[in-house]
Amino acid sequence: MSGLAIRSRLPLADFVLDADLTLPGRGVTALFGPSGSGKTTLLRCVAGLARAAGRVDINGECWQDDVRGVFLPTHARSLGYVFQEASLFAHLSVRANLEFGLKRIPVAERKVGWDAAMDLLGISHLLARGTDKLSGGERQRVAIARALLTSPRLLLMDEPLAALDAKRKHEILPYLERLHDELAIPILYVSHSQDEVARLADHLVLLDQGRVTASGPTAELLARLDLPLARDEDAAVLVETQVVGHDEEYHLTRLAFPGGTIKVTRKALEVGARVRIKIQARDVSIALTGDNRSSIVNRLPARIRSFGETAHPAQCLVSLDACGTPLLARITRLSKDQLGLQEGMPVVVQIKSVALLA
C-alpha cells in the first residue's frame, strides 16, 4: 500500500495527542501549528522515540501496529531524523558523523550516494573539520546529509531552521528545496513558519491542541478562510504557473495560470517551465473596474467568494475565485463597505508583487 498511515494517541501534559492521518507517500508533508500543539511529539511517535498507541505504516512497511503487537524500535526503522538543533556528535569529525549512520546500512541498500549527498547539501569542503568549527547553517546541512546517507524510506524534519537566524535560514532553504525536487523520499516536516510551509510543502496538516484540524494539499488549505492560516500576517496563496514568454523590452517574464497571466521581472527560465508562485494577501487589492489607471501591472478578473476576519478589526479577508484559482486579498473593512463588495460580485484584483518559489 502506498502512502503514510499514521494513527497516534498519547496523553500529554495539557492535552491528548490524537491524530489519524493518511498522507501521500511522496513529496513534502508539513505538520503545521502553534508551539506546543503536538507537532514534534507526533513526529517522535512516527520515529518510535515516543510511544503512542496506534499504527504507523510507511509505504507498505509496518513500523507499529498495536493490533498485531508490532512496535519496531527506532534503530530498526528506516528513517532519517533531523532535529531542531543540529545534534552532531561532538566527539566525531564531520566525516565520522556522516559515516556513523552510513556504515550501518548494507551496501546493497544504499540508494543515496556519498557524492550525491555532498553535492546536494554543499558540504564536501567541510569533511575534515571538527563539528565545533562549523556555522549553525553548516551544522544543520551536515545533519541533513547524515540522515540522508542512511537512504531512509522516510525523512523526518523537526523545525530544522528554527534554531537559525534569518540569514542562515535563507542560506539553507534552497538546499531543502533541492531535497524536495531531487529525492524520491517522502518528507514529514514540522514547522510553525507559514513562509517555510508555502515554499516547501505539497501537503499540509494543521495541528491544534493535539488534534488534526485540517489535512490537504497546501494550496487548497492556504486559501481557506475558516483555517487560522488565512488569519496569519503572512497569509498567502500558492499558484502553479507556467512560463509562457518573455518581454525583452521591459525585462519581464510572463507566467500563465487558468486565472490569467502574471508578469514578473525577467527570470532566467525556459518557456514552458513550471513555476510555483506565492501571492500574499496583503499584496492583493480589489478594484471594481479594470480601467482605472495605476502603476500595478498585474490585474486579473475574479469573483468574490466570501469574506473572513483577520487578526485586526480594521481589516477583512476576501476570498476570490480567478477562473478556478483561489486568491486571497486583505483589505480594510472601510474599503469593503465603500466599494459595496458583495459575495458573488465580479471584481478586478490588483497584485502588487509575487514571489517565485521553485
Added chain:
Amino acid sequence: MELTPDDWSAIRLTLKLASLVTVLLLIVGTPIAWWLARSRSRWRGVIGAVVSLPIVLPPTVLGFYLLVLMGPQGVVGQLTGFLGLGRLPFTFAGLVVASVIYSLPFVVQPIQNAFMAMGERPLEVAATLRASPLATFFTVALPLAKPGFITAAILGFAHTVGEFGVVLMIGGNIPDKTRVISMQIYNHVEALEYDQAHGLAAGLMVFSFVVLLGLYLIGGPRNTLGAGR
C-alpha cells in the same frame, strides 16, 4: 631517611590494590551510574543513597559491617565458604572487595554526572542512525562521557590509596597482604619512628596534591571535584 623494605612492600601493595580496585570500580560502577542517570524507577533514590553511603559513614562503621558480613556467621562469609573461597577478612581479596564498596560513590558520581550531562539527545540521534542500544552505548555514550571516566578513575585510585579505617577493620596489618601505606605510617608512629612516618606521609601528601592538581587541569574551569562535567 631511607625507606625500609617493609615500606617498599607497603607501597607496592598499595599500588597493586589501588590499580585492581580502580579497574573493578570502573567495571562495576559504569552500569550503576548508567542506571542511576537514566532510570525513572522509584528505587533510583534508594539505590543512589546506598551507593553514596561511604561518603558520609565513618570508615570504621563500614568496615565493621563488612567484617560481620564477611565473617563465618555473615551471609557473604557463608557464601564464600560454601563456594570454597574461604573467608575474606584479613586477606588481600577481602581488602579488594571492601575497597570497591568504600570507593564506589567516588567513581559512580562523576560517571553518572557525565551521562546525565549529555542528555537523551545523542542517544536518540544514534538510534535514528540505526545504532542499536548496545552500539550506542559504546560508540556514543562512552566517548562523550570520557571526562567523567577520567575523573572517576583518578578519584577511585586516589581514594583507595588513602583509605585507612576500612583496612584497619577488615584487613588488619599483615605484611605483603594487607599492610598498605596508611597502615605502615600508623605502625611507624606507634613505634615512634617519626622520620620513617614522614617519608611515607610526605609522599602521600605530594601524591594527593599532584592528583588533585591534575584533575583541575584536565577539567579546566568547568570541572569541580567529583562533578565531572
